[in-house]
Each structure stands twice: as structure tokens, then as C-alpha cells.
Amino acid sequence: MKTAEGKLYVSNGQLFDGTGSAAIADGCLVVEDGVIQFAGSASEAPQADADVTKLDAHGGTIMPGLVEAHFHPTYFNVAALEDLDIKYPVEYVTILASCNAKLALECGYTAARSGGSLFNIDFWLKRGIENDLIPGPRLASSGREICGVGGLMDWNPDFRKIGMEGLVLLINGPDEARSAVRKLVKDGVEWVKTYPTGDAAAPDVNDHHTLCMTFDEMHAVVATAHNHEMKVTGHCRATEGIKNALLAGYDALEHGTFMDSETLDLLLERDVPVVPALYFEKASIDAGPDFGMSQAVIDGHQETLDGGAESARMILKAGGRLGMGGDYGFAWNPHGDYAHELSFFVDFVGFSVEETLMCATKTGAEIMGRGDDLGTLETGKLADFLIVDGDVIADVSILQDRSKLSVFQGGVLKVDNLK
Numbered sequence: 069m070k071t072a073e074g075k076l077y078v079s080n081g082q083l084f085d086g087t088g089s090a091a092i093a094d095g096c097l098v099v100e101d102g103v104i105q106f107a108g109s110a111s112e113a114p115q116a117d118a119d120v121t122k123l124d125a126h127g128g129t130i131m132p133g134l135v136e137a138h139f140h141p142t143y144f145n146v147a148a149l150e151d152l153d154i155k156y157p158v159e160y161v162t163i164l165a166s167c168n169a170k171l172a173l174e175c176g177y178t179a180a181r182s183g184g185s186l187f188n189i190d191f192w193l194k195r196g197i198e199n200d201l202i203p204g205p206r207l208a209s210s211g212r213e214i215c216g217v218g219g220l221m222d223w224n225p226d227f228r229k230i231g232m233e234g235l236v237l238l239i240n241g242p243d244e245a246r247s248a249v250r251k252l253v254k255d256g257v258e259w260v261k262t263y264p265t266g267d268a269a270a271p272d273v274n275d276h277h278t279l280c281m282t283f284d285e286m287h288a289v290v291a292t293a294h295n296h297e298m299k300v301t302g303h304c305r306a307t308e309g310i311k312n313a314l315l316a317g318y319d320a321l322e323h324g325t326f327m328d329s330e331t332l333d334l335l336l337e338r339d340v341p342v343v344p345a346l347y348f349e350k351a352s353i354d355a356g357p358d359f360g361m362s363q364a365v366i367d368g369h370q371e372t373l374d375g376g377a378e379s380a381r382m383i384l385k386a387g388g389r390l391g392m393g394g395d396y397g398f399a400w401n402p403h404g405d406y407a408h409e410l411s412f413f414v415d416f417v418g419f420s421v422e423e424t425l426m427c428a429t430k431t432g433a434e435i436m437g438r439g440d441d442l443g444t445l446e447t448g449k450l451a452d453f454l455i456v457d458g459d460v461i462a463d464v465s466i467l468q469d470r471s472k473l474s475v476f477q478g479g480v481l482k483v484d485n486l487k
């Protein structure tokens with residue numbers, strides 16, 4: 069991705085740098101050739117030369133670009149799970165994914181980590197974004213997801229004879245787990261997404277307390293993936309599934325819904341990050357009746373929401389790391405709503421705005437494996453930042469309003485809502 073040339077001097081706004089420091093009332097950000105040279109108080113900033121481009125934040129907020137830590141660009145706001153794999157051909161889903169990536173950038177998300185992809189679209193989407201063919205967040209890619217036969221993602225009945233070609237590699241036993249990972253090695257992805265447990269969405273045979281992979285399968289996935297320098301994450305709701313994932317050596321957990329003290333200790337031991345994706349549960353509960361969800365599904369989402377919120381509070385309090393990602397891409401939880409996750413963590417889960425924003429910037433970049441060059445406004449990092457029209461620390465819901473965001477990647481103005 070091309071970076072800007074020359075010097076940029078952003079001032080007249082509060083600066084939230086994402087490092088854990090308090091926001092600075094009169095902040096200043098200096099960028100040279102796309103890299104941050106200074107982020108701090110305007111009174112300590114270097115003198116602006118005559119040749120710099122000056123930008124006025126008009127009393128708003130200067131902050132790091134957001135990181136969507138559980139992004140599914142290939143989920144095209146489906147109303148039924150099976151639509152993911154069979155409604156459209158891969159060619160059309162690729163176009164939809166490209167539109168979702170553009171939308172995410174417009175929403176202030178300058179980076180994202182894929183939570184699983186139809187075919188290998190996310191890898192090529194990443195390539196297109198990196199080569200400036202299309203606008204979008206810098207991506208960490210995942211490919212087809214891995215799940216045990218009969219598990220959560222194996223929803224097409226055999227009599228239809230349509231398999232699960234695009235979305236999931238279905239496995240039976242450690243040998244097939246290894247084989248699935250080896251297919252992904254050739255695809256070039258960075259993350260291997262798995263399904264250790266079920267979900268409230270499938271109350272009959274794969275609910276949120278059901279295991280969908282064995283420990284041996286999960287361990288085989290990790291050993292193979294790590295051998296090829298790939299990281300492993302998994303959809304983990306049931307406590308036993310979380311424990312299996314942590315003992316098998318997973319690099320991250322998605323959801324981490326029903327943590328207990330034993331799994332919390334295991335999590336902290338290796339500082340494994342968790343992406344709760346909780347607003348999805350709230351959206352499912354609120355809109356479920358309109359989309360024909362059964363009471364059992366809605367009740368399951370409520371249990372998941374309560375358990376997930378409790379676990380998130382427990383992890384943050386114990387010093388663990390959380391990323392903000394929302395599983396957007398369902399009809400009741402559509403692309404574009406990404407920042408609802410942040411308001412939800414402040415209003416419902418009880419995080420402070422600063423804690424929530426750090427999860428959504430610094431930790432998100434760390435989960436991507438880009439903690440060294442993204443996620444905070446610090447000297448030497450890429451100038452991926454937002455100028456927000458308003459006081460985000462006082463009201464995080466401002467981030468839900470795209471018209472108030474100007475978005476920069478590598479110092480290049482990509483979304484212009486500057487006054």
C-alpha cells in the first residue's frame with residue numbers, strides 16, 4: 069500500500085494515542101512520508117516547516133485507525149447460514165467482499181483480521197488492497213474454516229449432495245485435520261480458523277455447549293499450522309472447548325464465551341487474546357423474531373451474551389487482552405455497523421471508552437501480528453489514523469457515524485469528511 073509523501077501536521081484536536089495514556093487535550097500529530105514522527109502535546113511538537121500540509125481537527129479527536137478483529141468480508145449480510153456457501157458463485161461473492169472492505173474503511177477501520185473466508189477470497193482481497201487496486205483495511209487473512217464432520221458448520225444434509233465446498237473443510241480425525249491445514253498452507257493465509265464448539269444458532273445438535281472437534285484434531289491443526297508459521301484460532305463457546313483450544317496451543321480465541329477460573333489461568337499463562345464479538349448476540353436477540361429465529365435460538369443467544377459479557381469483564385480485569393470484532397455480515401448484524409460493538413462494550417459490558425478503544429486499536433493490531441507498525445499513534449508507526457468530528461472519549465457512539473470520520477492510511481487521506 070502506497071504511503072504519503074511529504075510532511076503532514078495535524079493539530080487543534082484532542083489526541084488519543086491508544087497506548088494507555090490519557091487523551092491529550094491539545095494534541096498534535098506529525099507525519100513524514102506516511103510514518104508518524106511525533107504524537108503528543110502541541111506545545112512539545114516540532115516546529116512546522118513552511119512546506120508541510122497542515123490539517124485542522126477543529127476541536128475533534130485524532131486517534132488511531134480502528135481494527136476489526138473478527139472480520140468476514142465474504143459474509144454478505146445473509147439471513148440464513150446456508151446462503152453463505154450456496155446462494156452466489158464465488159465470482160459474485162468476491163465482488164461483494166470487495167464492497168464490504170471499502171465500507172469498513174469508510175467506517176474508520178484501517179485494518180482488520182479475517183475471521184474466516186469463503187474460498188480463498190480474503191487472501192486475494194488482501195493482495196488487492198495492498199496493491200491499491202481497491203480501498204479497504206489492511207488485512208490479516210484467513211481461508212476456509214475447519215470443522216468436524218457433523219459439527220456446527222456441517223449444515224447441508226447429505227441427501228442434497230452439495231457438500232461444503234467453499235466455506236469449510238470438514239474433517240474426521242487428526243489425519244484429516246492435518247490435511248485440511250496443508251491445503252490452507254498452499255492458499256497463503258496467516259490464520260487458520262476452526263470450530264471447536266457449536267453455537268446458539270444451532271440449538272438441536274450443535275448448541276453452544278457442544279464440542280465440534282476433538283482435542284486430538286485441534287492439536288493436529290496447531291502442530292501443522294505452527295510448523296508452517298500460521299496461527300490458529302477457533303470459535304470457542306463451551307468451557308471444555310476453550311480449555312481444549314488453550315491446551316492445544318491456540319494463538320487466539322474467538323468468543324471465549326464460558327470462561328472459568330481454570331481456563332482464565334491457561335489464557336493468561338500464554339497471554340492469548342480473545343475476540344468476544346458480543347454485539348452479534350444482542351443483535352440476534354433484538355432482531356431474531358423478525359428473522360424467524362426460534363425461541364430456543366434467542367434464549368441461547370441471551371445465555372451466550374450474558375456468559376460472554378461476564379468472561380470479557382473477567383479477562384480485562386485479570387490483565388488479559390481483548391480485540392474488538394463483531395462477526396458482521398448477517399442480515400441482522402450487517403456490514404457497516406462495526407462500531408456498534410464499541411458502544412455496546414461501553415454501555416452494556418461496562419468497559420471505559422479508553423479501555424474499549426485500546427482493544428479496538430492496539431490489541432487489534434497485536435492480534436493481526438502488526439503490533440510493531442500499527443494500532444497506536446507512536447513515533448515510527450504507520451500513520452493510520454482518524455480525525456473524528458467530536459469528542460470520542462465523551463461519546464464513543466460518534467464512531468458509528470461515518471459522516472464524522474476522515475480516514476488516513478499511511479498518511480494518505482482515504483475517506484475525506486474534513487471540514
Ligand SMILES: [Zn+2]
Nearest residue numbers: 138140183395
Ligand atoms: Zn465469525
